Amino acid sequence: MIDPRIQLKNRHLAAVLAFLIPGAGHAYQGRWFKAAIFSSFVLGLFFWGMSLGEWQVVYARFSTSDQVPGRSREKTIGYLSQVAVGLPALPALIQSQRYARTSSDERAGEPDEFPMQMTPFNGSVKIDSAAGHWEGPVSGQLDLEFKEGPFGKEIQGVLKVQEPADHRGQELTLAGNVELGPRLAASAALVASRDFGPPNSAYSSTRRAFKSRIIEQRNQFASPVGEIQGSIPRKFWDWYQVPLQDDALQDLNRRLGRRYEIALLFTWIAGLLNVLAIWDAYEGPAYGYGDESESPDGSPTPSTDVPANAVAMADKVPAGT
């Protein structure tokens, strides 16, 4: 029986709110102290774990594809506890569906990504042309489109150079063999290649590898004169809670070591703790209000003054609540 001093209001709604946002169900019930504890500690633990794991420890993978190279066949059982944190972990379900729909190798980019305008690029350039030799770091803005080339559809575009200053304003024409890192990836190698990068190559969530030839028009023919290699940004929604590929997972384990396991543990336990919070929002505290007299072993024992106290408090509760 629930202590009459505890107002659960609509307990079903409270449980749903407690699931969606830890502490929200208790806030709805006016149980502010518990709302503060559940929200700060459950969410704190969850996001601390996410941060320790470089925001790549929460993802869902329930369907496996044996045909896709590089994709793990293991299913993420741990997500079943992470998802109890509610909204912060739910994007993983959508990302899992998006991930399952993608083809095996999106490294050349997807046609619906184009045209790609004013995309910031950082990397290096190497050119040997009639105008001279230029080799070194370069940054600028990429304008890319997917259009008909001499051998079918391909990515073409222009890099408008911003740095270094002595080349500012120069436009480099890009075409042929454009290589782009995967659009949807929690983390991927910053090596633009159709094969997976070497084990020690850098990985990134927020950057996509980009590599292209630079061409110049000579006698009505396009001739390659050099190449640029570097990276462009990956959108937040294209990496957050997206399932990790095998190579990215290995990279994360290699760099973080046991910190990765601690990160997983924090997110798992945050979810499990929120199950207690959800149940508390639905059913009230398991042992009672807490002002009962305490037995020597710490467990509450009913005392004679509790019912009287409860009745006295119940009288103060407005009717109909």
Add this chain to the structure above:
Amino acid sequence: MLLATHNLLWYLLPLTLAISLVYSASRYEAPSRILRRAFQLFVQITLFLGVVFVLLLVLSDGL
């Protein structure tokens, strides 16, 4: 290596604190009782982990 492992063990303290508080909050309603029980639970878990840690440290001596 041992030092690195020990550093990771510090993460168990905030984890224990969160478990103690949330668990106790799901058992009682009165804030004073929640805090008191959470403190007791925190001490109990920490002591238990400490004893296990020392035991394993002694057993692994010389390995």
